[in-house]
Amino acid sequence: MAPTRLRRLATFALIGAVLMTWMLYQRDEFDNELLNLEDRHPLLYRHVHMHSGEGGAWYIPPKWTSPSAATPKDIVEAAELALKVTQSSSEGYLPHSTIPKIVHQTWKNTRIDTWPKLIRHSAERWLQATEEEMAYFLWTDEGMVQFIRRFEPGLEAQFANLARNVERSDVFRILVAKWIGGVYGDIDTEPLRAPVKWISSTDILPWRDNQTGTVYNSTAPVQAIVGLEADCVEGTDTYWRMGYSQPVQLTQWAFAWSPGHPILQTFIDRLSTTIQTISDRYGGSLQSRGARQELMSLDPLMLTGPAAFTEAVRGRLEDVVELRWHALSGLQDGGRSKLVDDVLVLPITGFSPGRGRYGNMGSKPITDPSARLRHLAQGSWRAFDLTVEYGKFCRTMLGMCRDWSKVPTAAIV
Numbered sequence: 001m002a003p004t005r006l007r008r009l010a011t012f013a014l015i016g017a018v019l020m021t022w023m024l025y026q027r028d029e030f031d032n033e034l035l036n037l038e039d040r041h042p043l044l045y046r047h048v049h050m051h052s053g054e055g056g057a058w059y060i061p062p063k064w065t066s067p068s069a070a071t072p073k074d075i076v077e078a079a080e081l082a083l084k085v086t087q088s089s090s091e092g093y094l095p096h097s098t099i100p101k102i103v104h105q106t107w108k109n110t111r112i113d114t115w116p117k118l119i120r121h122s123a124e125r126w127l128q129a130t131e132e133e134m135a136y137f138l139w140t141d142e143g144m145v146q147f148i149r150r151f152e153p154g155l156e157a158q159f160a161n162l163a164r165n166v167e168r169s170d171v172f173r174i175l176v177a178k179w180i181g182g183v184y185g186d187i188d189t190e191p192l193r194a195p196v197k198w199i200s201s202t203d204i205l206p207w208r209d210n211q212t213g214t215v216y217n218s219t220a221p222v223q224a225i226v227g228l229e230a231d232c233v234e235g236t237d238t239y240w241r242m243g244y245s246q247p248v249q250l251t252q253w254a255f256a257w258s259p260g261h262p263i264l265q266t267f268i269d270r271l272s273t274t275i276q277t278i279s280d281r282y283g284g285s286l287q288s289r290g291a292r293q294e295l296m297s298l299d300p301l302m303l304t305g306p307a308a309f310t311e312a313v314r315g316r317l318e319d320v321v322e323l324r325w326h327a328l329s330g331l332q333d334g335g336r337s338k339l340v341d342d343v344l345v346l347p348i349t350g351f352s353p354g355r356g357r358y359g360n361m362g363s364k365p366i367t368d369p370s371a372r373l374r375h376l377a378q379g380s381w382r383a384f385d386l387t388v389e390y391g392k393f394c395r396t397m398l399g400m401c402r403d404w405s406k407v408p409t410a411a412i413v
Contacts, residue, residue, distance in 0.1 A: 043127035049112045055143025057110045059136040075143040079180045082135040096199045097222035098258040101134040102182030122190045129191040144172045151179045158275045161286035163295040170304035181259035188376045203337040209327040223258040223342035227351030231361040234326045245307035252306045254351045267312040335362050
């Protein structure tokens, strides 16, 4: 055999050996990673990664059900079961409220080996904060569709034709709160105290609007918990320069509700009306090119996000108790919780503690007693976008570009 051919064969053999060694190494690394996942995130591994149900994963404390009870076939059945159990006992609600002891989160899948490390950490913390006391549900896209088909079949087409995944996520959290209730937290949030400790007796004490003199002294059980995302001085341009729609704006990355609260239906009705109006313009079709373009032109922050959510809550409280919306600001009272009718409004530290010097708006450290959870801002739709970044710079530094889009092109699906 010629030396050249021998060298060629030897080279191929060496390459093959290297590839084989690399593949075996990768397999060992993968196996070790799974072992590490089980060791580092035992609750997440057991209740999510190893779960075999349809539509996501769930954990219902064993003491909630009889050992002989039938196992739910999918996440929708499991959620209905959890709600039924909480409603059958006075211990099934968060203290001082009628909010079920149920937690909801959403993610793409239940394979935690594919998750970012930060997300695994956050979800494990949720399970640590709720195990034995609350039911936990992780909804995948499949589970969301199953849920809407079961509870809101009339919205299924509108939901499917929303232009962005972030919009579908926004809508689902409202719908699951409406029908099942409980606590919702984005997968990139981390609870700083267990949800069963989110409401204390001091949170529901009477409070006074120092501008109007109105005293709010509700004795009704809390049926909703919402928190401030923005708290800016009234009458200034600070809020829009920071990218908010209102000086006092609510966050949507976390909240808690009793099922059936009218504010949730208000949100859905407004959204449905907007989408139906677009559909009517194109002969009842949301799949035409014109309808798709119009849906994509809508700002998700205004359509389904914090701005839309804030408007739904604000409209209800202004109508029911004639609330002066800016009275919810915590800038003058050190940031205290305020119960308005049956809605407990947390100060900015409640769901957004630990903010830096810029855009602090009264946010206290994560160690403050009023901090319930923190948001780690890992939203999958917030891809870097040069146009969006320019608009942010133009608003913040120059006080211009107020209506510049805040939505990355990558957010459009």
